[in-house]
Each structure stands twice: as C-alpha cells, then as structure tokens.
Amino acid sequence: MQKNQIVELEITDLSYEAMGVAHYEGMTIFVNNALPGEVVKAKILKVKKNFAFAKIEKIIKESPDRINVKLNQWVQTGLASLAHIKYAKQLDFKRNQVVNLLQKIHMDDVKVDETLASPEEIGYRNKAQVPVREVNGQLEIGFFRRHSHDLVPLTNFFTTDPEIDRVLVAVCDILRKYKVPAYDEIHNKGEVRYLDVRRSKATGEIMVILVCLHRDFPELLEVAAEISQIKGVTSIILNHNPKKTNVILGKKDYVVFGEDHITDMIGDVKFRISPQSFFQINSLQTPRLYNLAIEKADLKPSDVVIDAYSGIGTIGLSVAKHVKAVRGMEIVKDAVKDANANAKLNGINNAQYVTGKAEEIMPRWAKEGLKTDVIFVDPPRKGLTPEFIDAAVETSPKKIVYISCNPATQVRDLQLFKEKGYKFDEVAPVDMFPQTPHVESVVVLTK
Numbered sequence: 001m002q003k004n005q006i007v008e009l010e011i012t013d014l015s016y017e018a019m020g021v022a023h024y025e026g027m028t029i030f031v032n033n034a035l036p037g038e039v040v041k042a043k044i045l046k047v048k049k050n051f052a053f054a055k056i057e058k059i060i061k062e063s064p065d066r067i068n069v070k071l072n073q074w075v076q077t078g079l080a081s082l083a084h085i086k087y088a089k090q091l092d093f094k095r096n097q098v099v100n101l102l103q104k105i106h107m108d109d110v111k112v113d114e115t116l117a118s119p120e121e122i123g124y125r126n127k128a129q130v131p132v133r134e135v136n137g138q139l140e141i142g143f144f145r146r147h148s149h150d151l152v153p154l155t156n157f158f159t160t161d162p163e164i165d166r167v168l169v170a171v172c173d174i175l176r177k178y179k180v181p182a183y184d185e186i187h188n189k190g191e192v193r194y195l196d197v198r199r200s201k202a203t204g205e206i207m208v209i210l211v212c213l214h215r216d217f218p219e220l221l222e223v224a225a226e227i228s229q230i231k232g233v234t235s236i237i238l239n240h241n242p243k244k245t246n247v248i249l250g251k252k253d254y255v256v257f258g259e260d261h262i263t264d265m266i267g268d269v270k271f272r273i274s275p276q277s278f279f280q281i282n283s284l285q286t287p288r289l290y291n292l293a294i295e296k297a298d299l300k301p302s303d304v305v306i307d308a309y310s311g312i313g314t315i316g317l318s319v320a321k322h323v324k325a326v327r328g329m330e331i332v333k334d335a336v337k338d339a340n341a342n343a344k345l346n347g348i349n350n351a352q353y354v355t356g357k358a359e360e361i362m363p364r365w366a367k368e369g370l371k372t373d374v375i376f377v378d379p380p381r382k383g384l385t386p387e388f389i390d391a392a393v394e395t396s397p398k399k400i401v402y403i404s405c406n407p408a409t410q411v412r413d414l415q416l417f418k419e420k421g422y423k424f425d426e427v428a429p430v431d432m433f434p435q436t437p438h439v440e441s442v443v444v445l446t447k
C-alpha cells in the first residue's frame, strides 16, 4: 500500500475517535468521517506498519445514519467531529465505547445503560475558547483544523450558545477596528491569542477573557470600553500568557471592566465562577448528570461526604443541605476560593474546601483518621492515582460515586477499587458533549 493510492473500502466499524474503520490487504485503515455500512473510494494519506489513514474521495454507498452537515468545517476542525452522524447514533456510539472497554477486561456482565441524551444537541456550550490568528492579512477567529494549528475562520461555532457566538463576532470586529494584532505563534509575537467567553444561561451574565501575550497593549482601554457595551457583558478580563506554549490560559488575570467572576445556577444553588475555574460546559445537562450521581449515592442526613476534584464545589454544595458534612479538595486555588465563597453565598456552613492535589490531601485525611460515608470523585481525563484510591478506601466509604469524562481511565480505576473489595454492576453514560466523541459516565461502587 502506498501514499496517494485510491482504494475501495467497506467500512465496518467506528474508532473511538469516530473514524471509519476498514480492512484492506491485512491492514487496518482509518478513514476520516466514514461511517459503518458505507462503501467508499478513499485516498491513502499515511501508511504505518499495520495500519493507514485515508480520506474519502467518493461515497459509493451512503449510510442512512449520515447527515449532510451545513458547514464541513465543523467536522474538519474537530469542533464537532460527529456532526455528520444522526444524534441517536451518536448516543449508541458513546454507549458502545463503554461496552467495548468493559469487554476488553472481561467485565461483560456489567450493565451499560442507554446514553442519557442532552436536552440540547447544538448550541449547548456555555463557554467558548477560540484561537485568534491572522489569515490573509486579517485578524480572524475560528478553530484549528484537526491535528494542526491552521486556523479555519468561523463565525458560527455550532455547539456554542448562539449568544456567545454573537459576542465572539462583536469582539473580533472591535479588535479589527482598533488594529490590535493577532498572536503569531511561530515568532511568539503579536497580541491576542484566544478569546474565552463564558455565559450563564440562568443569569445572562457574560465574561469576556482576552488571552494576550502582554500584560497591556496600547488600545486596551478603548477596546474594553467598546466590549463593555455589548449586551450582557458584565466582566472583561485580560489573561496574561507570555509563554510559547499550547496551554491556552496564562497564570495571571487582570480585571479590565466589571466583576472578577460571573454567577450561574445549578438547580437552586448559586455559583460564582472565576476565569481559571472549571465549570461543566453543558448547562442543561449538568443538573441531570448531578441528579443521577446524587440519586445513586442514596445520601442520609448523618453522612460525611467527600467532593474530590471539586472545581467550584458544584457537587458538594448541591448535596450539603441533605448531609452532615462535606469536605472537598481541588488543585486550582481560585476554584477553591470560589467553592468556599459559594458555600457562604448559599448559606451553607457544613462544607469546607481546601487547595491541593487530591492524591496528597486524601492520604493526609485518611492518616488523620477521617471516616467517610460517600465519596464523589470527578477527576480530569487522566483519572485517579493508586495513592488516591488506597487512601479513599482507608476512610471506609459505603459508596464511591465515580463521574468520569474518560471511560478508559475510569475502567482502569474501577479495577483497582474492585481489588480492594468494592463492586459495581452498572455504568450510566451521559452525553455532556453532543457532536463530539467525548463520553461522560457515572458508576457507583459499593462495599
């Protein structure tokens, strides 16, 4: 097999990154955007030892699950790489990922629920982080083409709240008007690297973060004055990121207008959110995810609860009024500040959050003799560490509720809990990220 060769392929499966999978002359071929059941003429792009990558030249037999997407760029940029698949099939794809992972470790007897659909299939994101670059001599916002840093200019981000798209376009116009330079990542020059916009559906408050190479730039005050006139904007922040790095946010935030946070609501609990704090991005699906986790926890008024990897305390503060005490930990200092402020804001006085690595704090608490009833964990994609798992088990929780955005690391960690005497018989996938391959899932472990 050679690069640029054209081959006819029958697609038999979808990879976990949602690429069509075919087999040809003993090789596995991953075909961009092809769907199971389709027959395609494909051009080979890259050949490795046992596998190759290809792109569709022509669809000979089309899948009934295919949607003709209005803007190809949504799929090409990876912004919405499942947008060409009917939503019901996206939900199946996510469930199948969990089923396949469990099969690999011979846990076929675990029940995998149907994926809980998101109330909104598009326009659901309450936050956008979009790169700003110069394209053909003009400052543009958009999204990077998949596996590259080529900016594809966009004004409709499809999965983002349309009110946020409106703000992104308006800010882009203001930056052009004042001739503020876009960031040039090759030479680490220019100014605006990203626009980061958050909006609360509940309060309508909008935060605009200009991620900049410098702490200040000559047109900043005029630019901020105009942005502050955009309907809904209550906070403008300059985030200073001077480094040559792919990390989006720098460490320092400077308030240029209004508040240093916005306020949002989950159920009847209010949350202040600072620029560096994590907040679930699907506003309507989040309370459904938490309710599922909380129902499974079956909490009692006498329970001592841990909210690990707590962010701004969204899970712990949602349950604090129904239990004896909540303790939580989180690595981002500003998020912990938000979590403790959020307890006060909601008249909650039995919840306490501390800053630190969960894998260090949990062993400390266990050593101090802490006993717990329910532990909620909601780690980042890399999952838990063995140190955390050992210490969590040492506090003898009756239940551990594991919320994860990466079923592969979740399944790995569940095996460790199993070795320590905890069992689980069900996984509940939840779609927090429609149009993307990401899967969220909830598992309850009992002793």
Ligand SMILES: C[S@@+](CC[C@H](N)C(=O)[O-])C[C@H]1O[C@@H](n2cnc3c(N)ncnc32)[C@H](O)[C@@H]1O
Pocket: 277, 278, 279, 280, 308, 309, 310, 311, 312, 313, 314, 315, 329, 330, 331, 332, 335, 356, 357, 358, 359, 378, 379, 380, 405
């Ligand atoms: C998926 S988020 C969940 C946050 C929160 N539970 C929620 O639903 O909004 C994971 C959180 O873990 C934090 N984090 C990452 N690594 C950590 C670590 N080693 N120890 C504690 N927190 C960590 C992140 O800053 C982030 O806020």
